[in-house]
Each structure stands twice: as structure tokens, then as C-alpha cells.
Amino acid sequence: MNLVKSEKLEKSMHELQFSVDAETFKAAIDKAFKREGKKYNVPGFRKGHAPRTVIEKMYGADIFHYDAINDLFPEAYEAAVKEAAIEPVGRPEADVVSENLEEGVVLKVTVPVKPEIKVGGYTGLKATKNVNTVSDADVDAELARMQDRNARIVTREGAAENGDTADLDFEGFVDGEAFEGGKAEHYSLVLGSGSFIPGFEEQVVGHAAGEEFEVNVTFPEEYQAAELAGKAAVFKIKLHEVKTKEMPVLDDEFAKDVSEYDTLDELKASIRKGMEEQNEKQASLQVENDLVDQVIGTIEGDIPDAMYESRLDELVRDFEYRLQQQGLKLEMYLQYMGQTMETFRASFKEQAEKQVKIRLALEAVAAQEKIEASQEDFEAEMQRIADAYKMEVEKVKELVSEAEVKKDLAVNKAIDFIKEKAEIIENKVAKDKE
Numbered sequence: 084m085n086l087v088k089s090e091k092l093e094k095s096m097h098e099l100q101f102s103v104d105a106e107t108f109k110a111a112i113d114k115a116f117k118r119e120g121k122k123y124n125v126p127g128f129r130k131g132h133a134p135r136t137v138i139e140k141m142y143g144a145d146i147f148h149y150d151a152i153n154d155l156f157p158e159a160y161e162a163a164v165k166e167a168a169i170e171p172v173g174r175p176e177a178d179v180v181s182e183n184l185e186e187g188v189v190l191k192v193t194v195p196v197k198p199e200i201k202v203g204g205y206t207g208l209k210a211t212k213n214v215n216t217v218s219d220a221d222v223d224a225e226l227a228r229m230q231d232r233n234a235r236i237v238t239r240e241g242a243a244e245n246g247d248t249a250d251l252d253f254e255g256f257v258d259g260e261a262f263e264g265g266k267a268e269h270y271s272l273v274l275g276s277g278s279f280i281p282g283f284e285e286q287v288v289g290h291a292a293g294e295e296f297e298v299n300v301t302f303p304e305e306y307q308a309a310e311l312a313g314k315a316a317v318f319k320i321k322l323h324e325v326k327t328k329e330m331p332v333l334d335d336e337f338a339k340d341v342s343e344y345d346t347l348d349e350l351k352a353s354i355r356k357g358m359e360e361q362n363e364k365q366a367s368l369q370v371e372n373d374l375v376d377q378v379i380g381t382i383e384g385d386i387p388d389a390m391y392e393s394r395l396d397e398l399v400r401d402f403e404y405r406l407q408q409q410g411l412k413l414e415m416y417l418q419y420m421g422q423t424m425e426t427f428r429a430s431f432k433e434q435a436e437k438q439v440k441i442r443l444a445l446e447a448v449a450a451q452e453k454i455e456a457s458q459e460d461f462e463a464e465m466q467r468i469a470d471a472y473k474m475e476v477e478k479v480k481e482l483v484s485e486a487e488v489k490k491d492l493a494v495n496k497a498i499d500f501i502k503e504k505a506e507i508i509e510n511k512v513a514k515d516k517e
Contacts, residue, residue: 088100
């Protein structure tokens with residue numbers, strides 16, 4: 084490969100021209116003939132046994148040239164990119180400038196490249212860090228959730244109450260006629276959840292297991308089944324069983340059962356500390372987001388659409404992978420949600436564009452401030468990943484690119500640099516005052 088031309092174009096596009104010598108081109112043609120020549124039918128010859136000269140005379144002298152060029156292109160293009168020291172961010176568009184057996188091949192490629200980005204002032208920025216305080220009510224609410232998670236489900240004797248789960252059969256009638264979808268057996272209904280027609284659950288409350296009774300309701304005017312909207316209905320009910328939660332007592336024994344602590348006061352203190360740490364992390368993250376938003380607002384440079392599309396593709400693939408982990412295909416998900424692939428992709432567009440801008444802006448800061456990740460930083464990150472996934476460090480190193488990891492670490496350092504140079508005002512905020 085010989086790099087003939089390397090030229091910057093507008094809007095972060097780049098043109099490359101490179102040549103492949105005649106000898107290499109001829110060898111590629113020979114290889115293409117051996118692979119592709121078997122596909123051609125030539126009268127008087129068994130399929131796949133016609134001489135190359137006969138095939139070329141019948142189908143054209145350059146019949147194998149473009150197969151040869153396609154074979155040569157990847158390696159030649161990669162070499163040209165390396166020599167030109169550019170960083171493509173999208174698919175290249177290639178054209179053949181010239182090709183012949185005496186001089187070889189000359190190819191022209193236009194490709195979107197990573198843009199040269201400039202950012203404005205990224206030091207001396209201002210941000211407010213609002214840290215939510217943790218009240219006694221917050222701690223009590225978390226204790227109540229722990230209490231609920233550790234509740235026993237027991238059969239209630241006597242009348243059902245809100246919060247109980249009723250096991251019941253029902254069948255609905257409008258004007259004395261049963262309607263479609265209005266019947267079920269052994270349906271579990273949490274009373275007070277508001278999941279049924281208004282008035283239904285309230286009329287189950289007060290009844291006991293074994294009772295049969297009727298519930299009278301009126302469907303809402305905006306009910307999804309138009310034929311039932313606004314209609315009065317009667318449901319015949321058979322209540323099989325009522326179950327309720329038996330809450331554990333909040334005392335030292337509870338603390339011992341659900342945690343590593345011996346007393347309820349120690350458990351409360353731990354809950355408070357954990358919530359305070361979480362609030363601190365959330366506030367710090369919000370400050371980072373605020374500062375980065377200010378930086379990306381100063382971006383100068385032409386960002387090619389290919390970068391946005393590439394990031395959008397990654398977001399869609401990540402979403403599809405998470406669906407697969409849940410046993411659901413993307414096509415089925417889109418059907419459930421009433422979306423097309425186009426509208427689904429469009430929903431990621433803003434996120435993709437912002438993430439691309441954030442990355443480019445932070446890389447620009449790192450470059451301008453000469454921020455780099457050291458070998459010690461890299462080794463520490465490898466150890467962190469190894470510990471997180473319970474893998475050997477050397478195995479992790481085999482799976483990642485050291486250069487890319489160091490780029491990521493440098494970007495993180497750029498965020499830290501921006502925060503260090505920013506003026507951050509910290510406020511303690513009570514939730515009820517937000």
C-alpha cells in the first residue's frame with residue numbers, strides 16, 4: 084500500500100487515496116479466479132473447469148478485478164488509516180480511481196473521522212450541591228419497609244380489611260348478562276390497592292372467608308372497553324380465603340434477625356448512615372452532571388452524524404441485551420409497547436447525542452490539560468474489575484484494550500479536574516423543603 088493523498092474535508096470528513104502495486108493486484112486476481120471461477124458456466128467445459136482466459140473472454144477481461152479489489156481493500160485501508168494517523172468513526176465510502184494490470188489499483192476513500200473539538204472555560208465553573216438531609220421519618224420509613232419485607236403471611240379469621248389479600252371468584256353482569264372478561268376464579272386481590280373498578284374493593288372489605296355476596300359498581304366513563312363505559316354492573320363474589328401480613332415487632336430481636344446489629348438503635352444508626360452516604364453520592368453525581376453540562380455547552384467543532392448513530396446503535400444493543408436476560412425479544416417488546424423500530428431508536432437519540440458530546444468534551448479537557456492515566460491507574464482498575472467479577476487480573480487484561488481503558492480513566496480524571504477547579508456551594512436540604 085502506498086498513501087497517495089490524505090486531506091481534511093469539511094464537517095469532520097477525510098479523504099484518503101492509496102494505491103496497491105501491480106504485482107499485488109495480479110496475485111489478488113489469481114486468488115479471486117481460484118475462488119470465484121468455479122461459479123461460471125462455459126459451454127464445452129464442465130462447471131468449474133473452464134480456463135481463466137476463456138472465462139475472461141466470455142464475461143469480460145476485468146471479471147475478477149473487483150473481487151480482487153474487495154479482497155485487497157480491508158488491509159490496504161487499515162494501513163492507509165494508520166499512516167494518515169486518522170481515527171475513523173464511521174463506514175468509509177470507497178471509489179476506484181483507476182485499475183489496470185500494468186499500474187495496479189488506486190482507491191479513494193471518504194470517511195467520517197473523530198472531530199477536533201474545542202471547549203470553552205472549564206475552570207472556575209459554579210455549581211450548587213444540594214444534599215438531602217436524613218430525618219427520623221426517613222429512617223422510620225426504611226424500618227417500615229424492612230418490617231414489611233419480613234412480615235409473615237397468615238390466614239385472617241373474620242372480616243377482611245384494607246391491606247389484606249382476598250382469594251375470590253367473581254363474575255360480572257351488565258343488565259343481567261355476563262360480559263366478556265368479567266369472570267375469574269381464585270383471583271388474588273389486594274384490598275385497597277385500587278387495581279379494580281372504583282367501589283369494588285371497598286365492598287369486599289368487611290366480608291369473611293366462605294361468604295358469597297354481590298358487589299354493585301359503575302364502570303368509569305373513560306373505561307377502556309367502550310361497551311362497558313359508564314354502565315352499572317353487578318359482580319357475584321365467592322370469598323375463599325383472606326390473608327394478612329403479620330408484622331414483626333420492631334425491637335432488638337428484630338434487629339438481630341434482619342441485620343448484623345444487636346440492638347434496634349444500632350440498626351437505626353446504620354440505616355441513617357447508609358442513607359446519608361447515598362444522598363451524598365447522589366448530590367455529588369448531580370454536581371458532576373451540572374458541571375459537565377456547562378462544559379458541553381461550550382463545544383466547538385463539527386461532530387459527524389456517524390458518531391451519534393454509532394452510540395445510538397450501542398444503546399439499542401444494550402437495551403436488547405437486557406431484554407434477552409429477561410427472556411424477551413426486542414421485536415416482542417416493541418409489539419407490546421406499540422412502537423416501531425424507528426420510534427424506538429428515536430427515543431434514544433437525545434441520550435446518544437449528549438453522551439457523544441460529553442465524551443468528546445472531556446477528552447478535549449484531558450488533552451488540553453495533558454491529563455493521562457498512569458500504569459498504576461491501569462493496574463488498579465484491572466484489580467477493581469477482577470475483584471468485582473471474581474476473575475484473575477491477567478484474564479481481565481486479556482479481555483480489554485489497555486489503550487481504551489487508559490482513555491476512560493483519563494476522562495474520569497478530567498471530571499475530577501473540573502470539579503477541583505469549580506466553585507461548589509453545598510446546601511443541606513430537608514425533603515419537605517425541596
